[in-house]
Amino acid sequence: MKKVLVLFKNNADLDLIMKSYLCLKKNFGFDIVPLYVRDITYRTPIRETLVNSGSATELLNEIEDESILKVKKALQAYNINKELLIQSEVSAETIKTLLKTADLIMLEEGLSLNELFLELLKILYRPIIILRNKPLSFDNISIVSNDGVKINKSVYNFINLFTSSTIENVHVLTWNCDYEKHYLLELLKNKGINGELINFNSKDDTIKNFYFALGKSSLVIMGNLSRSFFFEKITNRTGLNILENVNTPIFIG
Structure with missing residues (x-):
């Protein structure tokens, strides 16, 4: 059975995460490994005077405990009978270790990208689904x-993870890449998937039009951001602008 490591944190959209996991379970048979991340960077902002007082640690722990309880209740409400793992100050190395027995990692991430998330993008050796705004759909x-x-x-990697007769058509969007032959289309065809090529270019389109087209999708597939020439070329920020402008689930393999 395939496994997905799902990261929870304080103030997470639990309905969004649960519905997205159930989509993976129903359509592709994924089992869940739920992990709650106890990390002060995720916690509700506390006034500096309170942080400097002796009651700060106790209050922060109470906030985390309440959040953990909400996650446990949400798992029960969605009939997901799995024990919630809890880790404090989770690092990228911790995630790497947990991924040794998982096929995929999934987390909710806002348009304001935190340091742990950016570090994960650099070191992940398993595909990742980034959730935002709407539940995962194919x-x-x-x-x-x-x-x-x-x-x-x-x-x-996407095709190997999500082989299904329900995925028959995809849109392939490019920016200033009007090649005579697009080899990715041949890969898709060989796997029984029809790819419709849509090229955007800086002469006729704006980058906002490009983002808008991506935002209409239920899922966007991207290449690894850390060393991708393509994303450096169109954003000058190694692809981070796409993450900050496309408010829809993203798969990076």
Whole structure:
């Protein structure tokens, strides 16, 4: 059985996460490994005077305990009978270790990207699904492609994880990549998936139009951000602008 490591944190949108996991379970048979991250960077802001007082630690722990209880209740409400793992001050190395027995990691991340999340993008050796705004769905899939090795790898991993007759058509969006032949389309065809190529270019389109098209998707597939020439070229920030402008679930393989 495939496993997905799901990260929870304080103030997470629990309905969004639970519905997204159930989508994975129903359509592809994924089992869940739920992990709650106790980390002060996720906690509700506390006044500096309170932090400096002796009651700060106790209050922070109470906030975390309440959040953990909410996650446990949400698991029960959605009939997910799994023990919630709890870790304090989780680092990227901790996540790497937990992923040794998982096929995928999934977490909710806002448009304001935190340091742990950015560190995860650099070291992950398993695919990741980033949730935001709407539950995961495979109804309308888009691929951001420069026809390079990184996006080819992401698509290949995606197909291996989510092989299903229900995925028959995807949109392949490019930026200034009007090639004579797009090899990713051939990979998709060989796997029984029809890819519709849609090219955006800086002469006729704005980058906002590109983001808007991606935002209409139910899921966006991207290449690894840490060393991708394509995303450096269109954003000058190694792809972070896409993460900050596309408010829809994203798969990075």
